[in-house]
Amino acid sequence: MRLLATECRRVLRSLPYLIFIAALLLMYVTNYRADGLEKLQKPSPNQASYGMKEVELPEVIMPVAIQMLQMEFANNSYTAYPYGFYKTVVLSEAKQREMAEHLALLTEASPSLSYEQFKQTMEQVDQLIGGGSQYGESFLVSNFGQVPKSYEDAQRDYAAIIEQDHISGAYARIFADYIGIIAGLLPAFITAALALRDRKDGLYENLYPRSIRSWRFIASRYAAIAAMVMLPILLLSGYETYAIASSYPEQMIDYFAFFKYSLGWLLPTVLVVAAASLLITEWSGTAIAVALQFAWWFMTLMVGIPFIDGGKPGLLYMPRHNALGNTELFAAGLEDFIWNRLLYAALSLVLVAVTVVIYEKKRRGMRSGRDWLAQRLAHRRS
Amino acid sequence: MGEIGLRKGWHIAVLNIRHFALPHIGLCLLLFGICHVLFGSSRLDSQTVMTVLQYFAVLTGVILLTPLTAPEQTSELEQLMRTKATSYAYVLLLRAIYSLIALSLLLGGYGGLLYGLDSAIELPTLAGTLATAVLLGGLSLLVAAVSHQVVAGYMSAAVLYMLALFAGERLGVFQLFATGKISYSDKLWHAAVGLACITAALIYKCKRSS
Numbered sequence A: 001m002r003l004l005a006t007e008c009r010r011v012l013r014s015l016p017y018l019i020f021i022a023a024l025l026l027m028y029v030t031n032y033r034a035d036g037l038e039k040l041q042k043p044s045p046n047q048a049s050y051g052m053k054e055v056e057l058p059e060v061i062m063p064v065a066i067q068m069l070q071m072e073f074a075n076n077s078y079t080a081y082p083y084g085f086y087k088t089v090v091l092s093e094a095k096q097r098e099m100a101e102h103l104a105l106l107t108e109a110s111p112s113l114s115y116e117q118f119k120q121t122m123e124q125v126d127q128l129i130g131g132g133s134q135y136g137e138s139f140l141v142s143n144f145g146q147v148p149k150s151y152e153d154a155q156r157d158y159a160a161i162i163e164q165d166h167i168s169g170a171y172a173r174i175f176a177d178y179i180g181i182i183a184g185l186l187p188a189f190i191t192a193a194l195a196l197r198d199r200k201d202g203l204y205e206n207l208y209p210r211s212i213r214s215w216r217f218i219a220s221r222y223a224a225i226a227a228m229v230m231l232p233i234l235l236l237s238g239y240e241t242y243a244i245a246s247s248y249p250e251q252m253i254d255y256f257a258f259f260k261y262s263l264g265w266l267l268p269t270v271l272v273v274a275a276a277s278l279l280i281t282e283w284s285g286t287a288i289a290v291a292l293q294f295a296w297w298f299m300t301l302m303v304g305i306p307f308i309d310g311g312k313p314g315l316l317y318m319p320r321h322n323a324l325g326n327t328e329l330f331a332a333g334l335e336d337f338i339w340n341r342l343l344y345a346a347l348s349l350v351l352v353a354v355t356v357v358i359y360e361k362k363r364r365g366m367r368s369g370r371d372w373l374a375q376r377l378a379h380r381r382s
Numbered sequence B: 001m002g003e004i005g006l007r008k009g010w011h012i013a014v015l016n017i018r019h020f021a022l023p024h025i026g027l028c029l030l031l032f033g034i035c036h037v038l039f040g041s042s043r044l045d046s047q048t049v050m051t052v053l054q055y056f057a058v059l060t061g062v063i064l065l066t067p068l069t070a071p072e073q074t075s076e077l078e079q080l081m082r083t084k085a086t087s088y089a090y091v092l093l094l095r096a097i098y099s100l101i102a103l104s105l106l107l108g109g110y111g112g113l114l115y116g117l118d119s120a121i122e123l124p125t126l127a128g129t130l131a132t133a134v135l136l137g138g139l140s141l142l143v144a145a146v147s148h149q150v151v152a153g154y155m156s157a158a159v160l161y162m163l164a165l166f167a168g169e170r171l172g173v174f175q176l177f178a179t180g181k182i183s184y185s186d187k188l189w190h191a192a193v194g195l196a197c198i199t200a201a202l203i204y205k206c207k208r209s210s
Helices: A002-012 A015-035 A058-075 A093-108 A115-129 A137-144 A151-163 A168-183 A186-200 A203-207 A214-247 A257-284 A288-303 A327-332 A334-363 A369-381 B002-039 B046-057 B059-069 B075-082 B088-116 B123-147 B150-174 B184-209
Strands: A052-054 A078-080 A087-089 A146-148
Touching: A002 A186, A002 A214, A015 A168, A015 A186, A015 A214, A015 B150, A058 A093, A058 A115, A058 A137, A087 B046, A093 A115, A115 A137, A137 A146, A151 A327, A168 A186, A168 A214, A168 A257, A168 A327, A168 B150, A186 A214, A186 A257, A186 A288, A186 B150, A214 A257, A214 A334, A257 A288, A257 A334, A257 A369, A288 B150, A327 A334, B002 B046, B002 B059, B002 B088, B046 B059, B046 B088, B046 B123, B059 B088, B059 B123, B059 B150, B059 B184, B088 B123, B088 B184, B123 B150, B123 B184, B150 B184
Parallel strands: none
Antiparallel strands: A052 A146, A078 A087
16 A cells, blocks of 8 residues: 555656646536536427437438439549548549449449448448548448437437436536547556656666565556546546536436446546556657557547447447437447446456566566667667 | 867767667658558648648657657766766757758658649648647657656647647647648747747756756
8 A cells, every 4th residue: 555655646746647637627628618518408399400310221321322422423532531531532543433333333223222232332432442431331321321300309318318317427428528538648648757757767776676576566556547547537527516416406417427437438448548558668668658659549539530429439448429418329339338448447457467577577687678679779780 | 160060060960860860750751651551642632631741740840859858868867968078058959950950851851742742732731730840849848858758748749739639729829730721820829939949948958057
């Protein structure tokens, strides 16, 4: 416990931790508070709009998607989002001819074309464009399956927020979505800074010969980082619970929703980010972990854009749910979500175990990746 | 003195580039390689070029400028540097100059490559990218120099990048990613603040050495 307390103090006094707190508060104020906090309104009949919903209905998707493909084919300009980024693809003549064949199949066989055949052809179209197009699996339904919500749909959504989420659950998901973006990157910096600081201060030279067990030291450090990162998140959760309770004094809210989402949703993200950074920094002795984590974070953020409305966590280590409500969508994907979170929690434990092994070997004389590389380079030069 | 001083400066710069800057220049080339794999390089339209430059190429500023003070990783090494006949401030200034030149050449070279491959790149877009790269790199360098932690420097640039992704126009002139046309006044601010940060970082380090 004393070691854990020492490590907590070291995290607390580090500049990256203060930057983390500042970034957390900025994200909370400029995004969650600014965007996600509209007050729930009970839908009333004859409203101009109730928003849109995504449906996988062949009669909705097929004609619109085929029409869009015809238009893009005529201009030889296909919009794609490889890794979430906009890109215009211009096909070669040979590929355009291949596209014409696909298009002919889609239009000429249209009356007898089954939805399965349509999806298979669209998958081939997507591959021809180079992936990430509007016709690929990720975008097909979300792009072309949008229909206006009816009054009944809106009523059902509202009832789900009141009865299943007890209001606060719906807000807690947006909270977890925004805070997850911070938790998915910045703990890597805190971890790397701490390990590199040890090296700079010559702590390893003092620590390696001591009798303290490697697993105790690594576990204490890891637990300290996870606990200190989660601390301000849990404090914000408490404040948000109070804010939601004050906004809906007449309703029965779930007082534990923010805590449940923080621990069930955000903690595995924090654990895996800290574990990956700890492992890479202990092994390499460099700050390369932050570059690798930045790349992982950025790709996940961009790949996650089609799933931003929630309900489809897939293998994203930062699941998305940037909508107030969508309770039924979230419930439909809950089992996948739980597996996703368990997977990353388990992965983080494996990474920590590997870190302990590396740390132990370093105590027995193994060189860090950095020293190994430096020696190889020096050897080549000489 | 002039010729000898120049020769000495050149010698120091070459040694620093060989020992410290080359891996970072390599990392920038790797970043351009990733851009090529993700987006291609030929016949890109202006929006794709903007995406590549604004989201990816600007990171070269952080890669090249942040580690300017990193070679002196410990205070002992920093003390050792200060005992040398050549002043530490002079070495830092040389590093800043060659890093800025390398940044301009790398971005210019990449822009030239895109242009040569028939992509819709314009000079103001490229200059704007350089300005934002200087801002991110300058901020990162300043924090790294003041805190003596290179990771804290990288983190400050990452936080600005992250906030720009999500807060957008709420960041005012520090909005990094233009959705339509590039705002020249914003880019001037980026360059000015970036250069001010680099200057402040060098002054801070020199003051500590005196």
